[in-house]
Amino acid sequence: MASAAFFSTCLLANKNYLLLTSTPASAKGHINNLRVPNLPSIVLRTERFVRPRGFVAMGDEGVSKVSDGDSRMKIPHVLTVAGSDSGAGAGIQADLKACAARGVYCSTVITAVTAQNTVGVQGVSNVPEDFVAEQLKSVLSDMEVDVVKTGMLPSIGIVKILCKTLREFPVQALVVDPVMVSTSGDVLAGPSILSTFREVLLPMADIITPNLKEASALLNGMRLETVDDMRSAARLLHDMGPKNVLVKGGDLPDSSDAVDILYDGLNFYELCSPRIRTRNSHGTGCSLASCIAAELAKGYPVLSAVKVAKRYIETALGYSKEFGIGNGPQGPFDHLLRLKSHSQDCHRQRPFSPSDLFLYAVTDSRMNKRWGRSIADAVQAAIDGGATIVQLREKDAETKDFLESAKACLKICRSRGVPLLINDRVDVAIACDADGVHVGQSDMPARVARTLLGSEKIIGVSCKTPEQAQQAWVDGADYIGCGGVYPTNTKENNTTVGLDGLKTVCMASKLPVVAIGGIAMSNAHAVMEIGVPNLKGVAVVSALFDRECIQTETRKLHSVLLGSNVGGTRHVL
Ligand SMILES: Nc1ncnc2c1ncn2[C@@H]1O[C@H](COP(=O)(O)OP(=O)(O)O)[C@@H](O)[C@H]1O
Ligand SMILES: Cc1ncc(COP(=O)(O)O)c(N)n1
Ligand SMILES: [Mg+2]
Structure with missing residues (x-):
């Protein structure tokens, strides 16, 4: 069993909170009864002492209580x-x-x-x-x-x-x-x-x-005009007792850099960054x-x-x-570093609307290769044909290439007010500031993606069952992709849910749903006619991207959908 000496040694050695949060429950009971009479004086004499979480009283009785909250997460x-x-x-x-x-x-x-x-x-x-x-x-x-x-x-x-x-x-x-x-x-x-x-x-x-002004005032008006002056000032200020001195040179005249001098009593560090020209x-x-x-x-x-x-x-x-x-x-x-992307966009990102799911274009790198076109060209053509949302699904792309393509596509999408989502790769979505991600059941869970992406990004989840659909809602998803509705070559080993499965998923959730899997001109109308209000559109891969003219195919599909009963109402653009 741990002794008082053991704990007081640990307290001094572990100048953090780990000792108690990692202490087994049996030992915590022991700490409750522990008396470390000299602890308060140790606390006061140890300059860098960090009060361990849970020690609520540091009076003359020493360590008197470990709070119930010692398993809570420590926040700096x-x-x-x-x-x-x-x-x-x-x-x-x-x-x-x-x-x-x-x-x-x-x-x-x-x-x-x-x-x-x-x-x-x-x-x-x-x-x-x-x-x-x-x-x-x-x-x-x-x-x-x-x-x-x-x-x-x-x-x-x-x-x-x-x-x-x-x-x-x-x-x-x-x-x-x-x-x-x-x-x-x-x-x-x-x-x-x-x-x-x-x-x-x-x-x-x-x-x-x-x-500079403050350093000068503390040093009885010493002139500070050069980096050497800043070093001298740092040394003199250090003599007054602080452990470290940072003399900031934001106001150093005639300097193209913003130079700060850090002195720790032993070494000088010159911290240099380009001076940003701004008011x-x-x-x-x-x-x-x-x-x-x-x-x-x-x-x-x-x-x-x-x-x-x-x-x-x-x-x-x-x-x-x-x-x-x-x-x-x-x-x-x-x-919060959030304004740059907004001010540089020609179109401000707008909030997600379920009607964005109307004609959902999903790219495929193999198809683009086969037809000899870049992802950006394919995306441009789909948007020209009337796609209302785009998802980049680049399963075999190298990360660096994928990121570059995603940035190019984002430019196109932003200029046309069409949201761009990234399949699976939350890292790529963050890196290019895409509008959101689409994740499958074996990808990163939607609630984790939500934590990483924040509340404003769009998150879609592939669901085949009512349970998955309910979970998507709980996890904070914005929409559900349900399928495969029909058999497809785009996805291996994909079981189909059929129109009945689609309807079941739609009815199990409050979220808007987009149908996916084997959907083309010939069957899109039938899908949209199943008559559930939260089915908002169809997602298509081959029927757009495995064709000679993406724009023409997208336009044709668009007019088929316009003639359908989307989400319980005739779609009006
Ligand atoms: N225009 C600028 N570009 C880049 N860094 C700057 C600029 N102005 C100030 N800084 C930096 O901002 C910090 C604050 O410096 P300073 O403006 O000198 O202090 P204060 O705001 O207390 O007057 C320092 O690290 C300084 O180098
Ligand atoms: C209340 C208050 N505190 C501090 C500053 C210094 O501002 P700066 O960081 O620009 O020197 C300020 N202007 N007002
Ligand atoms: Mg300043």
Whole structure:
């Protein structure tokens, strides 16, 4: 049976949460009764100590209880102690978005509220000091915070309260962004704060991230105009006690690169990235520090956290170059990296509609080879003939070639407002930002695909039985592909369900259904006449792509379908 000494040794050796979550139930009972009288002092003396999940009391009785929640999933957690920016480009709002983008939970202690936009800061109202203390206590006494990140700390009192609370509730790392002046030049923390920063806060920090103005202010107005100056500043700031110093060079004059200097007391690292030409750099400092905190919370060392954070800012600025919010000189950027693809599309992706399934064209690489055409040419012809959705089903293509073809097809589909789905290959769909995927019963489960693709992409599932159809709904699919309705050469060993099987599947589900398998001009009408409202169309391979003129065949099939009773109503385009 494990002893007190064993557990206290483990607690010190395992500066993470694994010890308890992997402890067998029998041993947990033992821990409940365990007394480790010297543990609290160990906790307080060990600077990098991570409070193990489940240890809810660290009073004089030592380890008093293991909470019931120790099997819950541990989520990396950053607490930001900063000011609110009403324009949401910097401050608390930037921190929340940066942490969300990096997949980390972020709680917030608000120190000040600013009236701020892309023009500048119009007003500042500090939160009363005792209320900052109350917020800190609320979060730190209840939630397992891994890393604290500070931004705007507008008064000496707030800095002191923060430092005192952090001694009471130690965390894994402290990231200090010594915010003093906004990018617009407005003062967020006056010079009177400098000595408290130097004497109290900086010595507790694992990393500080001053920009050029802030580094200069902390060093009594030292001139910082070159990368060499930044190195000297980093060394001098390191002497004030922080474990690492990152001097940010976003505002370095005449520099075509954005250069930051990291100094860990031993080595200098020059982190260089191309300077993005954009007005949308408001909030870069806050977001960089939050991203560093997020990576530290995940357990990465400082150097890799800083590298990831810098790459993140560079990518986000690149994505947001054209982002136009507000009329002032300093715009916000898009933390979630979602705008580039939208702004570059000629047609915005629209939500999925069941009527998209009306004439569903599924490509086949062997047929294209046989007829000597590229996938993109085949897709273009099908759309010209009236296909309403396209699926790329390239079973034998090399991934690299498939991705290139998918990108070419996506361009065509987007320009015509036709959704493009990828068969089976969720990775390819993500890589080319396709509109969705179609998965079979032995492919990646739809619910996993949904997690990977997010809520907006289209997911279709092949189903032959009512049970599979019900599962597709539960898994979050958007439509069902049901078949083979008729025998087909396109798919080996495929059992057919016939029109009866199709009807059974349709009736078992609320989802829209597209019929597939051996469907051609001759039988499409019969399929659509089975009279179930959620049968929305037919999916076709050979009848379009194994023919001399894809466009003509698609057009013919289109007119057959127009004459059918689709989804209980005559189809009107
Ligand atoms: N135009 C830009 N292109 C690429 N990176 C930039 C640009 N402007 C700032 N950065 C980077 O953003 C981060 C924040 O830097 P900086 O703007 O100097 O800080 P602050 O926002 O605190 O003034 C740094 O990593 C810096 O190199
Ligand atoms: C509330 C608040 N906190 C911090 C900043 C600094 O912004 P930047 O990251 O652009 O230096 C800001 N403008 N407002
Ligand atoms: Mg900046």
